Amino acid sequence: MTKPAGPPALLQDDNRPSFPLDAWYAAAWDHEVGRTLRPIRVADQPLVLYRRTDGRAVALADSCWHRLVPLSMGMLAGDDVECGYHGIRYDSDGRATYMPAQQTINPSACVRSYPVVERHRFVWVWTGDPAKADPDLVPDMHWNDDPAWAGDGTVIRLDCDYRLVLDNLMDLTHEAFVHGGTLGQDELNHERLDVTHDGTGVTATKWMLGIPPPPFWSSQLRAVYPDYTGPVDRWQIIRFEAPSTITIDVGVAKAGSGAPQGDRGQGVANRILNTLAPGTGKTCHYFWAIARNYRLAEQKITTQLREATTRVFAEDAAILTAQQRAIEANAGHTFYNLNIDAGGMWARRAIDALVDREAGSVLPAGADR
Amino acid sequence: MLAAPGSHIDVMVHIGGRSETRSYSVVRNDPPAGTVEIAVRLAVEGGGGSRYMHGLAAGGRLRATDPRQDFPLTRGRPGYVLVAAGIGITPLAPMFRALCAAGADVRLVYAGRNRAAMAFVEELAGSGRPVELVVESEGHTIDAPALVAGVPNCHELYVCGPIGLLEALRGAWRAAARPAGGFRFETFGSSGSHPAEEFVVEVPRLALRTTVAAHRSVLDALRVAGAEMMFDCRRGECGLCEVKILACDGVIDHRDVFLSDAQRAEGGYLCTCVSRVAASSPSGGPPTLVLDLP
Numbered sequence: 001m002t003k004p005a006g007p008p009a010l011l012q013d014d015n016r017p018s019f020p021l022d023a024w025y026a027a028a029w030d031h032e033v034g035r036t037l038r039p040i041r042v043a044d045q046p047l048v049l050y051r052r053t054d055g056r057a058v059a060l061a062d063s064c065w066h067r068l069v070p071l072s073m074g075m076l077a078g079d080d081v082e083c084g085y086h087g088i089r090y091d092s093d094g095r096a097t098y099m100p101a102q103q104t105i106n107p108s109a110c111v112r113s114y115p116v117v118e119r120h121r122f123v124w125v126w127t128g129d130p131a132k133a134d135p136d137l138v139p140d141m142h143w144n145d146d147p148a149w150a151g152d153g154t155v156i157r158l159d160c161d162y163r164l165v166l167d168n169l170m171d172l173t174h175e176a177f178v179h180g181g182t183l184g185q186d187e188l189n190h191e192r193l194d195v196t197h198d199g200t201g202v203t204a205t206k207w208m209l210g211i212p213p214p215p216f217w218s219s220q221l222r223a224v225y226p227d228y229t230g231p232v233d234r235w236q237i238i239r240f241e242a243p244s245t246i247t248i249d250v251g252v253a254k255a256g257s258g259a260p261q262g263d264r265g266q267g268v269a270n271r272i273l274n275t276l277a278p279g280t281g282k283t284c285h286y287f288w289a290i291a292r293n294y295r296l297a298e299q300k301i302t303t304q305l306r307e308a309t310t311r312v313f314a315e316d317a318a319i320l321t322a323q324q325r326a327i328e329a330n331a332g333h334t335f336y337n338l339n340i341d342a343g344g345m346w347a348r349r350a351i352d353a354l355v356d357r358e359a360g361s362v363l364p365a366g367a368d369r
Numbered sequence: 370m371l372a373a374p375g376s377h378i379d380v381m382v383h384i385g386g387r388s389e390t391r392s393y394s395v396v397r398n399d400p401p402a403g404t405v406e407i408a409v410r411l412a413v414e415g416g417g418g419s420r421y422m423h424g425l426a427a428g429g430r431l432r433a434t435d436p437r438q439d440f441p442l443t444r445g446r447p448g449y450v451l452v453a454a455g456i457g458i459t460p461l462a463p464m465f466r467a468l469c470a471a472g473a474d475v476r477l478v479y480a481g482r483n484r485a486a487m488a489f490v491e492e493l494a495g496s497g498r499p500v501e502l503v504v505e506s507e508g509h510t511i512d513a514p515a516l517v518a519g520v521p522n523c524h525e526l527y528v529c530g531p532i533g534l535l536e537a538l539r540g541a542w543r544a545a546a547r548p549a550g551g552f553r554f555e556t557f558g559s560s561g562s563h564p565a566e567e568f569v570v571e572v573p574r575l576a577l578r579t580t581v582a583a584h585r586s587v588l589d590a591l592r593v594a595g596a597e598m599m600f601d602c603r604r605g606e607c608g609l610c611e612v613k614i615l616a617c618d619g620v621i622d623h624r625d626v627f628l629s630d631a632q633r634a635e636g637g638y639l640c641t642c643v644s645r646v647a648a649s650s651p652s653g654g655p656p657t658l659v660l661d662l663p
Contacts, residue, residue: 097549103632104628108439115444
């Protein structure tokens with residue numbers, strides 16, 4: 001420890017896993033899964049994704065039951081996967097259907113088949129107890145395929161703990177510094193971020209009233225109100241759902257047009273959809289999309305927003321991967337947490353609660369912790 | 370300790386000064402923290418493992434592995450029929466409870482010699498879900514083709530019981546042209562079509578001749594006699610212990626699930642970990658098996 005002693009550190013249990021297994025994690029965009037074998041590590045589990053001939057997405061353990069060779073090095077044989085080493089075939093339930101040089105199928109021969117749900121343009125995989133894989137628990141990312149919205153996104157492979165991305169998204173103070181050229185403005189650091197939490201999530205809200213719009217929002221507002229040059233009311237409402245989904249409701253409306261009271265009729269909004277799948281403890285898959293609720297038919301805006309966000313997130317990626325390297329270079333050091341970190345701290349606490357519940361180590365009600 | 374339905378632990382037992390391994394299904398997947406629950410039927414005439422287990426006293430120590438899974442329950446299927454016979458109830462009881470808890474369409478068929486010998490019968494029959502008891506002492510046995518015919522299409526069959534029942538159901542499943550992957554089973558590798566009896570095994574190339582006692586396997590008898598054997602699963606699944614049969618005076622009682630029916634009919638090979646020889650007629654000397662080893 002390189003920090004002076006203080007109150008007991010609630011969130012610094014190094015032995016606690018950094019992610020729960022009982023969760024739906026996005027493993028791919030829908031268009032990424034097809035009639036090929038696609039390896040991906042999710043929640044430290046090697047998976048192989050593919051589609052059956054009827055279009056259903058499948059996730060199997062990417063390790064042959066026999067000698068652990070990745071099945072993704074093999075080939076698809078109809079709806080079955082054939083191991084590229086000895087030819088053992090598995091169906092989409094993970095059960096062996098063919099074994100080489102013997103006339104029977106070994107009753108133990110199977111690989112784990114993971115529950116899969118395709119929703120909101122993502123392929124979600126449940127990495128924990130399959131009995132708990134309730135499709136209703138898939139995070140709400142409906143803006144990604146809601147006809148009232150238009151947008152697109154991609155996936156970033158990051159060499160960092162997925163929680164660093166959550167920290168980053170839960171605190172948009174960094175916009176003034178990391179993204180100074182596009183999103184940043186002084187008012188971001190003048191207005192307070194209100195953080196509230198409930199059973200499953202955290203909401204961080206910031207309103208900036210009567211301010212000049214920053215360059216990005218100025219152009220977006222002009223796309224709908226070409227003649228308006230006045231001040232705006234700007235909002236950022238960040239919603240975290242444990243363990244790894246953050247939807248960010250951002251936008252501007254003509255100042256004084258009633259947006260803080262709920263009337264956004266004189267404004268424009270984006271939803272930035274973010275969901276993370278931990279790869280290992282030190283890598284993650286960051287799926288994101290940006291959707292808008294104006295000029296829906298213009299593919300040009302969809303592409304522009306996606307490309308602009310790609311550039312913005314590349315700035316984050318540089319910071320986050322450098323942060324991960326620094327964490328590894330400073331073994332034993334713990335973060336100093338500031339007021340601006342409240343959103344991320346609540347998010348991490350919600351994750352820890354899921355992990356603890358999964359481990360069956362929930363303290364009795366009223367226990368002091 | 371959480372153990373998914375169908376998992377087992379391997380336990381070290383001590384029999385006549387030797388250490389051996391026995392596998393026992395975990396019968397409850399949500400026991401009190403830090404415990405594992407197994408059920409062991411005492412086989413007085415068996416190899417000695419169950420006698421050792423029944424000789425344990427409270428507070429005694431036992432070496433065991435963490436739960437291992439070779440008989441996983443696949444969730445989310447349209448429906449399930451579970452068939453248990455005798456102590457084969459042990460992996461199926463937690464499956465039945467888990468499927469009931471999940472609200473799945475599940476039916477249990479539980480066969481046994483008599484009610485007194487059927488573990489968990491009151492609890493399972495009292496679950497309020499379909500449980501059909503097939504009690505031999507009351508004149509009932511499982512009719513494999515009828516049972517398979519009663520399994521709705523796209524439902525799956527999970528079976529644990531003696532090899533005879535297993536083969537009857539597997540044959541009926543195949544005859545009904547049901548999908549092979551829908552027949553899930555586990556074997557305990559200790560049951561055959563004939564009672565276990567003593568016989569003689571010979572390996573001419575090694576000038577070796579030894580007796581296989583009723584409670585020993587060919588594999589163990591040959592190892593004790595000094596033959597170097599290759600093997601792994603010890604329950605008739607993997608086929609590593611397969612050897613060539615040169616001659617047999619008696620009836621080969623294949624107890625493995627590695628060789629196919631066609632291979633058994635050819636009579637060329639035998640899995641030494643579980644398979645045996647029975648006398649073809651009650652009179653005469655002990656049956657004899659002549660093998661070549663790799």
